[in-house]
Each structure stands twice: as C-alpha cells, then as structure tokens.
C-alpha cells in the first residue's frame with residue numbers, strides 16, 4: 056500500500072540522472088533547494104563535484120547501490136540513518152547498499168551541518184522522496200522494456216515485477232532508466248519553457264510508503280563503518296595522510312587575553328625531525344579586522360608560533376622547546392571574578408526580557424510564599440576524543456582541505472576569504488569525526504591549517520595535543536540561573552527565570568519550553584558578561600544546564616506544596632493543552648506521555664527498599680524525554696545505578712543507533728553534572744588533560760534503559776535531547792538519598808555528602 | 814637517528830627515529846598503522862592501547878627504545894579480518910558511536926579476556942575503567958566484553 060503524500064518537493068526539480076561511462080546510473084539530488092534546470096550530471100564517477108547536487112545515488116549494472124551521504128558524521132549515526140531513508144523508498148536490500156561520505160564543494164549546498172539534532176528532521180521528507188523518485192524511474196524503465204504501463208509494475212527489494220509475473224532487477228534496467236529519465240527531463244524543461252506567466256507545471260506527486268509498510272525504517276541497522284572501526288582502518292581526520300605531508304603543531308597563547316610578543320626557536324629548530332618554525336596569524340587577523348567573522352575566530356586574534364616537522368612527535372617536542380614571550384592585550388580573567396560578576400547581574404536590573412506572560416511582579420506581591428533558588432554551572436570543554444586537526448594543501452591553483460568539521464561550508468568560505476582566494480578553488484573532504492559535541496562547528500583549526508599551508512606551500516596536517524585542545528577551546532559558557540516562584544492558595548501563580556551567562560544568552564525559543572504556558576504569570580530575563588574567553592555551542596546548548604535548574608526547582612516546589620512531583624507536572628501540563636499560544640514549542644500531551652511511561656517503566660510508584668528515584672520530564676531539540684535516576688547509598692556515598700529514559704522522537708528510524716545516542720546522551724549528562732568542572736585562573740584553565748579533568752568512566756556509569764513512545768510522527772533528533780534531563784533526575788534522586796539539595800555543578804564537589812561512585 | 818627493529822603483529826619492522834619516540838607515533842606516522850589512536854598522550858585515556866607481550870599497554874608512554882625483543886600487537890594485527898571474538902562481539906552489539914576510542918577499548922578488552930575468561934560484571938567494569946569513551950558507549954562496551962567472553966567459551 057502506498058499513500059500519496061503531498062509534498063513541496065517536485066521530483067524533477069531537485070534531481071537529475073545520468074548514464075555513467077562505467078555503466079549504471081547516477082542520480083544527483085539536493086536537499087531542500089531546487090537545482091538549476093541547466094545543470095549537467097557527470098558521466099564519470101570520479102568527477103562528482105557536489106556543485107549543484109550535494110548527494111548522489113549510484114546504481115550499478117549489478118544492482119548495487121552506493122549512496123554518497125552528505126552529512127558529516129560525528130558519532131550520531133546519520134551516516135547510517137540518512138541512507139536508510141533513501142533505501143527504504145528505493146526499496147533495495149540494505150546488504151546491497153554501500154555508503155560513502157560526501158565531499159564538499161561549496162556552491163549551492165544546504166544543511167551540510169551536524170548540529171542541533173536536526174539532520175534527520177530535515178532529511179525525513181527529502182531523502183524518502185529521493186528514494187521514491189529513483190524507484191519510479193527504474194519502474195518506468197522496466198515498464199518501457201516490457202511495453203506495459205508503469206502502473207502495472209511494482210518494485211520490491213531491488214526487483215521489479217509486472218502483471219504477468221515477469222521480473223527485472225534494478226541493475227537490468229539502469230542503463231535504459233538513465234536515458235529515459237533524461238528524455239523526460241528534457242521534455243519537462245521544454246514544457247516549463249512553454250509556460251505562460253503565472254502558470255505552473257502540473258506534476259504528479261510521488262507516492263511515499265505508508266509508515267506501516269516500512270521494511271527497513273524501524274529495524275536495527277548496524278553502524279556502516281563498523282568493520283573499519285573494529286579493525287583500525289584510517290577513518291578519522293587524524294588518520295588522513297597525503298604524499299609529502301608534514302606535521303604542524305601550533306603554540307597559542309597560554310592565557311586568553313594574551314598575544315604573542317616575541318619568541319626564540321633556536322632550541323626547537325635543533326630537535327631532530329623539525330623542518331622549520333614559523334609564525335602565522337597575519338592573515339587571520341587581517342580577516343578578523345574586517346569585522347565580518349563569527350566570534351569563534353577570537354581564537355585567531357593573535358599571532359602564533361608553528362613547528363613544522365616530519366612527524367608528530369618531533370612537532371610536539373619542539374613546541375615545548377620554544378621560548379615565547381606573551382603580552383596582555385586584554386585583562387586575564389578568572390572564575391572567582393566571573394562568579395561575582397554573574398551574581399551581580401542576577402541581582403541587578405540590567406536584564407533583557409525574552410518572554411513575559413501576565414504580571415509576575417503582581418503575582419509575587421500577592422503571594423503567600425515566594426521560593427527563590429540560584430543554580431550555578433562552570434565552563435566546560437568539549438573534549439572530543441579526537442583532538443582538533445585538519446589537513447590543508449594550498450597551492451597556486453587550488454586548495455585541498457580534509458578533516459573533521461561540522462560546518463564544512465562556512466569553514467571553506469572563511470578560508471577563501473581569509474586567503475583572498477576564489478571559493479571554487481576549494482575542495483573540502485570530510486572525514487569521520489572522533490566526536491563533535493559542538494566543538495567542530497567552529498572552524499578555527501581549519502583556518503590555522505590553511506594559513507600554515509598557504510605560507511609553507513606544502514601539504515600539512517595541523518594537529519592539537521590534548522593540552523592544546525583543552526586549554527584553547529570554545530567552551531560551554533559558565534551560567535547562573537535564578538528562579539523564583541510565587542505560591543498562592545497551594546498553587547504556583549508566578550514564575551520568574553533569570554539567566555546570567557558569560558558571552559551569550561539562551562536563544563529565542565528556549566523561553567517557550569516547559570513550563571512556559573503552564574503558569575499564568577511567567578517571565579524570562581537574561582543578562583550577559585562579555586569575556587575574552589571563547590565560548591560556544593556545547594551538546595544541547597543552554598538546556599544542558601537549564602534543565603537541571605528548572606527541573607530541580609520544580610521538584611523543590613512540589614516539596615513545598617506537598618504535592619507529588621509527577622502529578623504536579625502532569626497538572627501543569629494539563630493547563631497547556633489546547634493553548635492558542637503558537638510560541639509554545641512542546642506538546643503537553645507528548646510530554647505527559649513520556650513522563651507517564653518513565654514512571655511506569657522505572658517502577659517509580661513501587662519503590663524498592665534503598666533505591667532513591669528522581670524523576671523529570673523535559674523538552675528540547677524537538678524531542679520529548681522523561682528520565683528517572685536510581686541512586687543507592689553505598690556506605691554513606693550515593694551511587695547512580697540506573698537511568699530509565701522514555702523518549703518520544705516520532706518514528707524511530709534505526710532503533711539500534713537511536714538507543715546508542717540515547718544511552719550516550721544520558722550518561723554524558725550524568726557524567727558532566729557529577730564531575731564536569733573547569734576553572735580559570737589568570738586567563739587559563741587549571742585543567743589541561745585527563746589527569747586533572749574528570750570525565751565519567753566505566754565504573755561510574757549507570758545502566759541506561761530506554762523506552763520509546765510508539766507513534767508515526769515525523770522523526771526528531773536524538774543527539775542531544777537525552778542529555779539535559781539526566782543531571783536533573785540525578786540531582787532530584789540525590790536529594791532523596793542524602794536529604795540535601797545540590798545547587799551547583801559539578802555535584803561531586805558541591806554536595807554535602809560527596810559521592811564516590813563505583 | 815638510531816634504527817630500531819620492532820616486532821609488530823608478527824612482522825619485523827625497522828624504523829629510524831629519535832630514541833624517545835613513543836610507539837604510538839612510530840606506528841601512526843612512520844609505519845602507517847593509524848588504528849592506534851592519540852587521545853591524551855599521558856596514559857590517561859586508553860585510546861592508544863596495544864599489547865606488548867600480551868599485556869595491554871599505553872603506547873603513548875612507551876618509547877620504541879624500550880621495545881627490544883618484545884612483541885607488539887596492534888588493532889590491525891588482532892586478527893586478519895576482524896574475526897577476533899572481541900571484534901565480533903563489538904559488531905554484534907554495535908558498540909561504537911564516533912568510534913574513535915574503540916580500538917583502544919578492544920585492545921584492553923582482548924588482553925583482559927586472555928587472563929580472565931569468565932569475568933564477572935564487576936571485573937569487566939574494573940578492567941575497562943581506564944579507557945575513556947567520550948561518547949559514553951559504556952553500557953555497550955560492558956555488554957560486548959561479556960558477549961565476547963561468552964562467545965569465546967562457547
């Protein structure tokens with residue numbers, strides 16, 4: 056059964072086909088944007104240029120399908136799940152599908168970004184439409200070959216069948232399909248040319264499968280790179296090598312606020328294996344001075360010393376031997392001062408309003424009681440397991456860039472602008488990424504690699520050590536929240552959230568998350584302090600900490616009101632149902648449902664002796680999640696044993712991959728809430744490697760149990776949404792276990808009773 | 814620069830390098846074996862784990878000069894084709910997220926299971942505690958080690 060879904064994607068406008076010189080058919084398509092009608096497809100697979108299409112499907116004469124996947128892979132599984140959407144509608148056996156990471160040339164691309172858990176959400180329609188269209192093209196070709204009408208034929212698992220029961224494999228008709236499709240495209244172009252103004256080409260929409268007929272979507276599909284990963288094949292940026300490549304290690308100012316004054320490289324140059332020691336930064340600074348750059352380039356606002364060496368070890372050693380003098384261009388900052396500044400902002404009256412419902416001030420003045428709490432969080436480094444690195448080869452005629460970056464298009468355009476080159480000369484290849492978490496959205500490491508290669512005119516791999524990575528990062532900003540609520544006659548009548556943050560405040564839609572809409576008088580105000588320490592997106596920006604603050608606060612309100620914390624949330628959500636406020640981002644029903652599911656599956660209503668459970672429900676990144684944390688006391692130490700997660704992410708494309716994301720997100724949330732700490736003194740962090748920065752490890756890890764709300768709604772992302780509720784659920788469970796509330800992250804150092812887990 | 818003869822994955826390899834060169838960088842830069850990963854360089858994360866005479870060892874802290882007469886196994890040499898029980902279990906459970914830490918995890922797990930063929934849950938957790946997975950695929954690592962032990966015994 057097929058259902059016809061009306062779609063804004065007209066198949067002929069975003070897809071082209073071509074016969075391949077080597078046999079078979081190539082289909083090029085582009086997400087979201089229509090391609091120019093004049094665009095030609097390559098006939099040689101080696102000439103894919105991603106200019107007008109950002110993704111391709113190749114179907115060989117043997118019926119094998121290669122999908123050139125456009126989205127960068129940072130561990131969230133899109134390299135597996137996005138091709139699944141195509142393969143489902145194309146209707147081919149998954150064993151016949153091979154997935155290759157796309158290459159970026161920078162024109163006409165869209166959404167080639169990994170971040171914000173958006174890839175699947177945006178790709179859902181476009182990718183299925185592409186697969187369905189490709190299938191139709193093949194069916195048309197088979198029908199023509201048989202001399203029957205296409206409507207009498209059907210396709211399943213790579214085989215087309217006609218009414219007489221004859222069959223043809225996809226591979227048997229690809230050559231004809233390409234020719235036929237091009238004729239149709241030409242005929243269509245002629246029709247479009249003949250249209251009079253205001254007239255539109257009537258086209259039949261392509262039928263997509265009814266979700267109940269899915270055979271691939273919703274099944275467990277393993278990571279497409281699994282064999283390479285478990286056998287140690289080159290995959291990541293740091294693994295990339297090219298003929299004549301040298302290694303570069305960059306010495307950056309030790310403190311934020313410092314710039315390079317002078318340096319002596321005599322000892323460094325004497326290290327065996329060192330080719331040269333150079334200075335970079337002029338081009339980056341000149342580009343920065345134009346003022347059109349995003350703030351992450353703050354990292355580039357100084358000159359830097361670079362060791363060029365024959366191997367990584369020589370570069371690392373020589374860097375330590377450089378004697379550099381730094382001077383202070385802006386004052387060196389520290390955490391103690393930030394703490395005071397942020398509290399002053401919360402106390403002060405220089406806040407910007409982001410949302411205001413009713414009259415909070417009035418509600419507070421008429422209240423029986425006002426509860427106010429302040430929640431604090433530190434800066435956090437991303438600590439991607441693979442340190443930042445990039446390959447660059449700048450020559451007179453072209454620029455070749457290879458590596459792990461979440462925003463390839465903007466990185467390429469910045470390099471072009473910085474070096475005064477044409478973007479067309481750039482070829483950027485993305486590698487698999489050893490983690491992203493937001494860090495690789497910022498291209499500072501790409502610019503450095505490019506500037507180095509531009510200067511030395513050699514292929515070069517710029518790589519960071521862990522210390523470089525941690526000490527010259529783009530951190531999650533330190534933030535403090537102050538939340539106050541008014542209580543009147545046993546009800547919450549007012550809610551006032553204030554945010555004081557380093558560098559940047561929560562973005563527009565966050566004030567419209569729960570509990571917005573549930574409380575009559577509701578207000579969100581923000582203030583920020585501009586620091587010279589670079590900050591940016593970190594997995595689930597803002598919500599990664601806000602969730603803990605708000606959900607802990609709601610739990611405390613329930614305690615004050617002597618209400619059941621689950622029922623109180625369900626009641627609050629009940630008030631949101633049927634809202635006419637279209638700013639509200641979440642669905643009250645879906646949030647209630649995940650909360651009920653988590654409560655049911657965790658055994659929250661039938662507590663076990665000695666197990667203390669904290670429950671919360673949260674919406675962010677388009678996904679509704681509820682989590683229950685189980686904490687037990689071992690001696691007088693609380694231990695997080697288990698997290699029960701209930702998720703509504705719509706249709707689950709690949710449960711095996713989805714559960715990996717969910718487990719990782721929840722454990723990451725527990726880990727950073729428990730241990731994540733990052734202190735600045737004299738402009739530099741006091742932790743620079745894993746001996747002094749604590750990440751959660753195996754023995755401290757709770758078991759994560761996942762439950763999905765089953766529905767047929769469009770899928771939403773999973774890379775981020777399970778992280779924010781985890782810290783909240785743990786904080787609430789810790790209160791039950793120890794009797795104390797914890798108002799500051801990390802919990803391990805800020806709890807009255809210090810937990811030693813494991 | 815001095816020359817060193819190393820025995821890696823059963824093959825003799827001769828390399829010319831500074832004597833303090835860690836095995837990690839010799840493998841990656843000079844021998845083109847990039848399966849062994851750089852994570853911290855100070856023995857804290859386990860991404861660089863290899864076997865030296867069968868023992869799980871951090872290659873970032875081990876200079877090639879100290880390897881005379883020793884046998885090194887890397888992820889590339891754990892099996893010819895990914896058929897080592899630990900690799901098989903890793904695939905069955907679909908452990909990796911980004912995948913970067915996984916070679917080190919597999920090397921730690923495989924050395925551990927040589928010594929303890931029937932480990933308890935607690936022993937698995939302790940054995941794997943030294944390897945960081947920033948993506949926090951810990952639940953699956955734990956399950957995969959148990960599965961590998963099971964497969965091996967079966």
Ligand code: FES
Nearest residue numbers: 852853854859873
């Ligand atoms: S790189 Fe050797 S332990 Fe981290």
Ligand code: FES
Nearest residue numbers: 911912946947948
């Ligand atoms: S899978 Fe990413 S660090 Fe382990």
